[in-house]
Amino acid sequence: MLTCEPQLSDYMTRPKVEYVQSKRGGRQLVRDGYRYHMKRRNKYGYVTWRCIHRGVCNAYCVVDSDSRLMKDIFLHTCPAKEDS
Numbered sequence: 001m002l003t004c005e006p007q008l009s010d011y012m013t014r015p016k017v018e019y020v021q022s023k024r025g026g027r028q029l030v031r032d033g034y035r036y037h038m039k040r041r042n043k044y045g046y047v048t049w050r051c052i053h054r055g056v057c058n059a060y061c062v063v064d065s066d067s068r069l070m071k072d073i074f075l076h077t078c079p080a081k082e083d084s
Contacts, residue, residue, distance in 0.1 A: 047065075
């Protein structure tokens with residue numbers, strides 16, 4: 001039987017993400033040297049994070065409530081810099 005649900009082994013191999021504090025005290029996600037700010041949280045616990053370079057870069061990622069990366073749209077048009 002075919003299923004669209006991800007297998008547990010696939011889920012457990014998804015990378016966990018790291019969080020840091022922004023200059024203003026908020027929470028930011030860091031992935032591969034790029035920082036993201038929280039855009040929205042849906043009713044299922046998934047959080048959409050957008051690149052902090054608003055208006056310049058359209059990259060975003062989606063993380064579940066266990067901090068596992070579910071979707072990564074990695075189309076950065078800005079330079080990677082962790083200390084921005």
